[in-house]
Each structure stands twice: as C-alpha cells, then as structure tokens.
Amino acid sequence: MLKHGAMHKNKQWNVKGAMRLADAFHFLHSCGSGCLLPFLTLFFRHLGLTPTMTGLIMASKHLLALVWRPISSVLARQYDKRRTVIVGSLVSSALVVLILLLFPSAGLEGESGRCNASQPSPSPTQNIVQFTTLHISPQFNATVYSVERTADVTEQPNEDNTEYTPTHATSNTTRSVRGVRSLKKSSHQHEENPRAEFLGSLKVMDAQHQMFFLVLIVIGFWEFTAVPLEWTTDDGLHEYFDFIDATDRHRGVKVWKHLGAAVGSAGVGILVTSLFCLTGTMAEFYSYSVLMLLTVPAAAFLPLYLRKRERPTRGVFKALQVVHGNSQALLGAVTVVLTGMTSSAVSDFLLWQMQDHDATEFHMGVSLALANIAQVCFTPLNGRLVRFLKYHGWLLVLAVVSLSLQCLYYSFLWGPWAVIPAQILAGFGTGALWWSVASQCEDVATPGTEKTVLRLFEALSLELGAGLGSLTSGFVVQKFGVKVLFQGTAVILALWSVVVLTLLKWKIPRQRRINYSRLLADASEMSESESDQEKDWMETALEGSRQNNKWTIDKP
Known part of the structure; x- marks a missing residue:
C-alpha cells in the first residue's frame, strides 16, 4: 500500500x-x-x-x-x-x-517609397504632395493627413527647425510636406467645426x-x-x-x-x-x-x-532595508537605474536611427535577435570570467563600460547592417550586468529574501530607470536628435564606470577578506579554539580530581 x-x-x-x-x-x-x-x-x-x-x-x-x-x-x-x-x-x-x-x-509614411521603388519616375527630385482628410468615426472626426507622391512640384524648405526631421531617403519630401501641412493645419484652427470635437x-x-x-x-x-x-x-x-x-x-x-x-x-x-x-x-x-x-x-x-502559509507582507520593506543598509548594494542600485535609463533610450530610439539609415524591419529584427542570442551565449562564460576577475564587482564595471561603448557606436551608424557589432556587445553587457547583480543579491540578502532583493533591482532598472530614461530621451531627441542622445549617454556611462571602479577599489580588499580568506580562517580558528577549550576543561577536571583524591588519601 x-x-x-x-x-x-x-x-x-x-x-x-x-x-x-x-x-x-x-x-x-x-x-x-x-x-x-x-x-x-x-x-x-x-x-x-x-x-x-x-x-x-x-x-x-x-x-x-x-x-x-x-x-x-x-x-x-x-x-x-x-x-x-x-x-x-x-x-x-x-x-x-x-x-x-x-x-x-497622423504624420508621414517615410517608408512609402519602398513599395513604389519599382515604378518609373520622370524625376526623383520632383514631387507633389496631396492632403486628404480622413474621418475615423462619428465620435472622432479629426483631420489626418496622408501623403501621395506624384510629379511636377518643386520642393520647399522646412521652416520649423524645432521639430525632429528624419534623415532617410525621403527627407526632402518630408520637409516640403511639413511646410504645407503646417499651413493647412493653421487654417483649420481658425475655422469653426463642431465635428472636430474629441470628448469635448x-x-x-x-x-x-x-x-x-x-x-x-x-x-x-x-x-x-x-x-x-x-x-x-x-x-x-x-x-x-x-x-x-x-x-x-x-x-x-x-x-x-x-x-x-x-x-x-x-x-x-x-x-x-x-x-x-x-x-x-x-x-x-x-x-x-x-x-x-x-x-x-x-x-x-x-x-x-499555492502554499498554505502566507508570505510575509514585509518582504519588500526588508529588501529595501537590506539595500539601504549596505553601501555596495546602494552602489549597485544606482548603477541599475542608470543602465535602465540607457536601455530604455536605446530600445525607444535605436530603430529610429536605423530607419534613418535605410534599414528595414528585416535588418532591425535580425539585429534584435543577435542581442538576445549573444546574451544566451554569455551565460556559460560568466562563471569563468568571474573566476578570472576574482570578484563579481569587476564584472559590473565591465558591463557599464560595454554599454557606454555600445551607445557611442550607435551614434555613428552608417548603414543597415552596421549595428551588428554593437548588438553583440549589448548582449555581453546586459548579461554581465545581471549576472553581477544576481551575485550581489546573494551576498547582501538575508536568508529567504534573495528573490525579493533581486526583484527590487529589476524594478529599479526595468521600470523606474526605464521610465526616467524614456522621459528624458524623448526631450533630448526632440531638441538635439538621436545622435546627440547616444553620445551623451555614452559619456555619462563612461564617467559612472570611473566612479564605480574607484568605489570598488576602496571596498574590495575588506570585502574579499570577509568573503573568502577571513571566513575560512575564522572557521579554522573556531574549530581549534573549541577543541582547545574542551581539552583544557578536561585536563583541569582530571587534575582537580587527582588532587582531591590525593589529598583525601594522604589526609589520614
């Protein structure tokens, strides 16, 4: 049974x-x-x-x-x-x-030339822009403009210098379209049109x-x-x-x-x-x-x-206390926030940069796939690399440096496939970053809080850092362009890598003795001291017994 x-x-x-x-x-x-x-x-x-x-x-x-x-x-x-x-x-x-x-x-389809590339054109520099009004539904009848390209119209320069302008092959048509579109929209703003309301x-x-x-x-x-x-x-x-x-x-x-x-x-x-x-x-x-x-x-x-017992509700607060009470954990928390801001800036506007250099979704998809595959390939190498560096904190510095070089490379793209080396480097940098963070969580977390501390780092990077990065990068690209965004991000990460390296040099000697040498020494000393104490106690008891026995015998 x-x-x-x-x-x-x-x-x-x-x-x-x-x-x-x-x-x-x-x-x-x-x-x-x-x-x-x-x-x-x-x-x-x-x-x-x-x-x-x-x-x-x-x-x-x-x-x-x-x-x-x-x-x-x-x-x-x-x-x-x-x-x-x-x-x-x-x-x-x-x-x-x-x-x-x-x-x-509501804007321009810069990729429309991909479908019309096979059609003959009398002159590539002569285009006409026609605007059509599209009505979505009775509830939302906003004026939306689409672009149709034909012949026999001379291009006009763009008068709005504050708006971000892509640099792909149809940029000249884009400037003509925006000049006419701004005049069209300004004329509509002065008209009374009750159907253009959206939720009042x-x-x-x-x-x-x-x-x-x-x-x-x-x-x-x-x-x-x-x-x-x-x-x-x-x-x-x-x-x-x-x-x-x-x-x-x-x-x-x-x-x-x-x-x-x-x-x-x-x-x-x-x-x-x-x-x-x-x-x-x-x-x-x-x-x-x-x-x-x-x-x-x-x-x-x-x-x-589902377990019968409930998980303690103070898990997040315990993780915050652990990170706040450890200087090395605080350094890692600031690092993951900065790297999260960098990752969001790259993920939000890298494809814009690639599209400006005539990249299609095929180039983009393959480059994104290479970054994920590179991260998978890094996993078997992380242990060997840490043993070579002798401390996982150095791996954190390498991750920040690699992300800095990656962003700097993105600012100098020249073709659709030029992004591939940086994507491979991105896979290495991301893999090194999170392996170092996971190792750090195991060092600083108390028993039972390892997963909660790791989730705290993930939230700081993937959500808080990413949110701040998206917000900041949008304004930077609007004002200065994608190239300046990547170059500025590369400089910030390079400076932060110097700060991390300096702080880790100051902390590593004591941390290494505690984790390795002193831990083994303390264990051996404790075992020796315990055996010595036990031996001393036994010898004292035996000697005292002998003296008592001898005194008892010799007394008569």
Missing part, C-alpha cells in the same frame, strides 16, 4: 513535464512580445508622434508597470486566482492591442495631440492588462519547483525567454518586410495577438502551487 502511494506521488510531481510546460509557456510568450514590443516606438513614429510624445507614452507605460505589477501579483496570490489572472492577461492583451490598428497615420475637452487640440492622447489611453489600458502576467507566473512556478526541491531547474527558463524573443523579432522582421506593401506594419500586431492566444493552452496547464 505504501509502495503504491509512493508511486502515485512520484507520478503526480512530474518535474520533467513541468519544465517542458514552463519552457513552452515562456518561449511562446517571449516570442509574441518580441514580435511587437521592440517595434512599438517605430509604430508611434509612423503615426506621426514626436519624440517627446513617444517618450511620454513609454515613460507612462513603465511607471504604470512599476506600481501595478507588484500589486496585481499580491492580489492574485491572496485570492488564489493566479491561473485566472494569467489566462485573462493573455487574452485581454491580445485583443486590446489591436485597437491601435484603428488609428490612421480636446476640441482645441490639433490632430497630432488628439492622436497622442488616444494612443496614451490605449497603451495604458494594454499595459494594465498585460503587466500582471510575468510576476504572477514566476511566483506560481517558483513555489511549485520549491515545493518539489527543484528550484535550480526553474532558472533555466531564462534561456527560453531570450530564445523566444530572438525568434519573434527575427521572424516578424522577415514577415513585415516581405508583406509591407500589402499589410504595412499590421503583421507585428497580428503576430503578437496570435502568439498570445497560442500561449493560453500552456498557461492553462502550468504547474502552479
């Missing part, structure tokens, strides 16, 4: 099957995210939004995730609704994101600002539905593998996340480039939605486990 019960228990906790489900779930979800998230700011550019508007939207997205992600994770655990939250997040995010396809472009309070805004607020609302709602998934899934899987004593295997899902993101970015890049003249960028959104829905069956069978 006991044997049958043991066999039934072993069959119930199928570790290999659970790992396959977890790997499949993370691969499909990351593949879907890779199809859309890296290209999102490029879509905002297609809608005609300025860099400042793009930065504000992305900053709002990150800051919303900073607040809502931990709250949703706690609520899902408290009410035992993890699987419902995961499945609901997949389905709702797949449907909400399609709302963005209802918005027509937005009637005084032009089409571009109306589009900005519409996109901001949709992105906020989309982030609200999508953001609970990651931490809720991670908590459920971690508790399951912890219950069956297989926590180390759960760490392997990170590899499948990177592989899924690489496949999604490269695949959608090829798909969009092949079907651009038929579907434009719609393939990115439909690919995301389809893959999110395909992830639902894997989510429905995920091995989630």
